[in-house]
Amino acid sequence: MEMANVRDAVNAVITAIMAQKDYLTAVDAKTGDGDHGLNMARGFTAAEERLAELPADAPVEDVLHHIGRAFIENVGGAAGPLYGIAFVRAGEAVNHQTRLDVHSFERLFTAGIDAIQRRGHAERGDKTMLDTLIPIRDAFRTENADGKSLRECLEDALNAGRAGAEYTKTIAARRGRAALIGERSIGIEDPGAMSSLIMFRALCSYLRG
Ligand SMILES: Nc1ncnc2c1ncn2[C@@H]1O[C@H](COP(=O)(O)OP(=O)(O)O)[C@@H](O)[C@H]1O
Numbered sequence: 144m145e146m147a148n149v150r151d152a153v154n155a156v157i158t159a160i161m162a163q164k165d166y167l168t169a170v171d172a173k174t175g176d177g178d179h180g181l182n183m184a185r186g187f188t189a190a191e192e193r194l195a196e197l198p199a200d201a202p203v204e205d206v207l208h209h210i211g212r213a214f215i216e217n218v219g220g221a222a223g224p225l226y227g228i229a230f231v232r233a234g235e236a237v238n239h240q241t242r243l244d245v246h247s248f249e250r251l252f253t254a255g256i257d258a259i260q261r262r263g264h265a266e267r268g269d270k271t272m273l274d275t276l277i278p279i280r281d282a283f284r285t286e287n288a289d290g291k292s293l294r295e296c297l298e299d300a301l302n303a304g305r306a307g308a309e310y311t312k313t314i315a316a317r318r319g320r321a322a323l324i325g326e327r328s329i330g331i332e333d334p335g336a337m338s339s340l341i342m343f344r345a346l347c348s349y350l351r352g
Pocket residue numbers: 171175176177178179182183219220221222223225259262263264265270271272273318319320333334335336
């Protein structure tokens with residue numbers, strides 16, 4: 144995948160999050176404090192301002208770095224700083240590449256997931272964004288990706304992310320605010336798992352053209 148059009152890809156992601164802002168806030172109101180959509184919108188609004196100062200053809204690592212810094216500096220709560228550090232570390236993992244292949248996606252997602260886990264100490268199955276992000280990453284791993292094109296892996300990853308986000312409905316939260324209500328969070332999807340899915344789904348639709 145050529146990343147010359149990385150800014151268009153980012154715009155597609157931002158548009159999707161803005162369109163789902165009220166939904167994300169409503170889901171968070173059921174198990175948390177009802178601000179997840181607002182937090183994501185604040186982060187991406189700040190990111191847009193920072194990105195406007197970069198050259199239009201800025202490399203993907205710089206774009207990811209600036210999105211991450213925007214989240215870290217402007218968004219409170221749990222998800223803002225977690226997404227922030229994940230974007231920053233994902234940017235570092237891109238490491239001057241201008242073309243992203245299956246392996247780059249694995250490295251980028253692994254770097255983001257590791258950053259989220261180092262900071263938040265959650266595991267898969269705790270009902271967080273990781274329940275979407277880890278299955279997405281796993282679709283790019285050699286054992287699942289061998290012999291497949293990037294397009295096929297993106298499709299598999301989207302299906303895996305969708306299943307992971309759906310799975311959060313069936314489990315009790317063990318991390319974040321929703322853990323305060325524990326078992327009573329069963330039946331409701333995790334807002335962070337949904338925002339991760341919305342972002343990745345928008346990226347995939349963009350790449351499909
Ligand atoms: N320790 C954690 N590790 C990973 N993700 C987490 C953790 N704690 C919370 N989250 C994610 O953050 C989301 C909530 O984000 P948000 O509502 O923006 O922040 P807050 O919970 O502080 O109000 C949750 O749905 C969950 O996906």
